Amino acid sequence: MTEAQKKGERGRPRSGTNPRPDLSAPEQILDAAAHLFVERGYSATSTRAIADEVGIRQASLYYHFPRKEQILELLLMRTVEPSMIVADYLETSGSPAAVRLTALVTFDSRQLFTAPHNVGSLYLLPEVRNGPFEPFRIERSSLRALYARLISESVDGRMDAELAGPSDGAPRPSIDYLVDVVFGMVESVITIRADRSEDDATVLTTTIAESCLRVLGHDGAEIRGVVADAETLLAEMSGTLGLSAG
Amino acid sequence: MTEAQKKGERGRPRSGTNPRPDLSAPEQILDAAAHLFVERGYSATSTRAIADEVGIRQASLYYHFPRKEQILELLLMRTVEPSMIVADYLETSGSPAAVRLTALVTFDSRQLFTAPHNVGSLYLLPEVRNGPFEPFRIERSSLRALYARLISESVDGRMDAELAGPSDGAPRPSIDYLVDVVFGMVESVITIRADRSEDDATVLTTTIAESCLRVLGHDGAEIRGVVADAETLLAEMSGTLGLSAG
DNA sequence: ATTATCTATAGATCTATAGATAATGC
DNA sequence: ATTATCTATAGATCTATAGATAATGC
Numbered sequence: 001m002t003e004a005q006k007k008g009e010r011g012r013p014r015s016g017t018n019p020r021p022d023l024s025a026p027e028q029i030l031d032a033a034a035h036l037f038v039e040r041g042y043s044a045t046s047t048r049a050i051a052d053e054v055g056i057r058q059a060s061l062y063y064h065f066p067r068k069e070q071i072l073e074l075l076l077m078r079t080v081e082p083s084m085i086v087a088d089y090l091e092t093s094g095s096p097a098a099v100r101l102t103a104l105v106t107f108d109s110r111q112l113f114t115a116p117h118n119v120g121s122l123y124l125l126p127e128v129r130n131g132p133f134e135p136f137r138i139e140r141s142s143l144r145a146l147y148a149r150l151i152s153e154s155v156d157g158r159m160d161a162e163l164a165g166p167s168d169g170a171p172r173p174s175i176d177y178l179v180d181v182v183f184g185m186v187e188s189v190i191t192i193r194a195d196r197s198e199d200d201a202t203v204l205t206t207t208i209a210e211s212c213l214r215v216l217g218h219d220g221a222e223i224r225g226v227v228a229d230a231e232t233l234l235a236e237m238s239g240t241l242g243l244s245a246g
Numbered sequence: 247m248t249e250a251q252k253k254g255e256r257g258r259p260r261s262g263t264n265p266r267p268d269l270s271a272p273e274q275i276l277d278a279a280a281h282l283f284v285e286r287g288y289s290a291t292s293t294r295a296i297a298d299e300v301g302i303r304q305a306s307l308y309y310h311f312p313r314k315e316q317i318l319e320l321l322l323m324r325t326v327e328p329s330m331i332v333a334d335y336l337e338t339s340g341s342p343a344a345v346r347l348t349a350l351v352t353f354d355s356r357q358l359f360t361a362p363h364n365v366g367s368l369y370l371l372p373e374v375r376n377g378p379f380e381p382f383r384i385e386r387s388s389l390r391a392l393y394a395r396l397i398s399e400s401v402d403g404r405m406d407a408e409l410a411g412p413s414d415g416a417p418r419p420s421i422d423y424l425v426d427v428v429f430g431m432v433e434s435v436i437t438i439r440a441d442r443s444e445d446d447a448t449v450l451t452t453t454i455a456e457s458c459l460r461v462l463g464h465d466g467a468e469i470r471g472v473v474a475d476a477e478t479l480l481a482e483m484s485g486t487l488g489l490s491a492g
Numbered sequence: 493a494t495t496a497t498c499t500a501t502a503g504a505t506c507t508a509t510a511g512a513t514a515a516t517g518c
Numbered sequence: 519a520t521t522a523t524c525t526a527t528a529g530a531t532c533t534a535t536a537g538a539t540a541a542t543g544c
Binding site for chain 2: 124125207219220
């Protein structure tokens with residue numbers, strides 16, 4: 001039995017050495033592409049650079065993916081997917097809105113901070129924001145819509161003073177802006193990670209979750225309880241869905 | 247007197263029409279480049295695309311700039327410059343730290359939201375974060391350092407309960423994480439603007455400023471006063487420095 | 493026969509340089 | 519003479535396709 005037979009390998013052998021024999025070729029390509037797209041950007045990453053990192057020839061990529069664009073497409077969809085699963089689960093949960101919101105914030109922040117290669121930063125690429133990645137953008141905007149619903153419910157009856165109160169000429173004092181801020185705080189994990197990779201995921205995630213609650217008008221006394229309940233909810237969910245927390 | 251003499255134009259006439267005769271050629275190039283770099287990214291924007299938007303030939307760019315990279319460099323330095331001027335001014339101001347911080351947050355948020363072409367989003371380009379733009383990154387990190395000092399002072403004696411209190415195994419309960427969050431909130435204006443350009447600058451800016459104060463443990467009662475004082479401080483500064491507020 | 497690679501290359505870029513040219517300024 | 523453009527192009531890419539090849543599977 002040959003070497004290739006032992007490993008169950010098919011096809012012509014690679015010219016280079018295989019640095020990640022544990023992964024299938026498409027997964028190796030996705031991993032290398034994620035790394036390079038995040039580090040250099042999409043347009044600045046050539047298919048040759050991806051192939052070099054995988055240890056195959058540039059043209060060999062096209063056996064696994066029909067176009068460079070599709071590699072990014074797949075990475076994007078995989079990156080939102082966990083958030084969407086958690087979002088769907090939380091929609092059906094009976095916990096108070098503030099707890100569900102905090103669970104979502106915590107999960108997404110942790111996800112963004114711990115996912116390999118800071119893939120969340122792919123969201124920030126101009127090619128993605130303004131390019132032809134419609135399906136991905138639709139997913140993202142439905143995630144934002146859930147944030148909006150949870151924030152709306154969480155804030156219900158709270159912060160009335162601020163929102164309805166002295167609207168002294170403020171053109172549009174709606175909670176839309178709180179949604180902007182909360183969604184923005186979660187997304188900011190991407191740039192925080194890029195700038196300060198040595199940060200501790202748990203401390204940062206907790207700080208973000210607490211900060212969101214403060215922004216929505218909760219005071220210090222109740223925040224710890226809500227954060228703890230959110231952690232419990234996430235743990236339950238983890239058991240139910242069989243997902244990893246990160 | 248010819249047409250060109252009337253306009254005070256020198257050199258060979260352009261082949262195309264000049265869409266912005268009010269600006270010098272370098273300014274036209276910077277404006278077109280800003281627009282395209284933000285919309286498509288740096289690497290995805292060819293010098294030809296910039297030249298087309300300006301109405302000159304691709305090679306003519308190189309009379310004004312020696313390399314494509316230098317166009318981006320100049321845009322970046324111009325974009326941080328106003329923040330740095332305000333930062334320096336606020337360092338010397340006698341207002342309470344919370345007011346100075348709020349002034350800086352307000353100024354930067356407004357700047358990011360109203361600057362032409364959302365140039366703040368250039369900060370997010372991988373080519374900038376990981377490329378050879380050292381001078382710019384140094385400026386940015388000294389701005390962050392001022393945020394850190396102001397936050398540290400603002401928080402002094404406040405939130406002790408949270409920061410020093412039940413450090414139940416949290417690895418690094420320092421205010422560094424609050425700096426991450428506040429700096430991140432301000433930066434989030436960039437993506438908020440990209441996603442929701444119809445937002446109102448004043449409402450968003452105020453919401454961000456208030457949210458920062460909430461995150462730092464201020465309660466609703468005092469926040470309005472601090473925000474108002476910050477606006478007054480900015481107005482004074484505007485008079486002193488002769489800067490526009492945006 | 494099937495699979496996964498390889499080599500070779502077409503065709504389309506893209507950046508930057510060289511040198512010509514069409515205006516004004518003096 | 520100076521200025522700001524132009525035309526032309528070298529040389530280096532880059533993506534994607536065509537077709538050959540070296541393995542296993544049956």
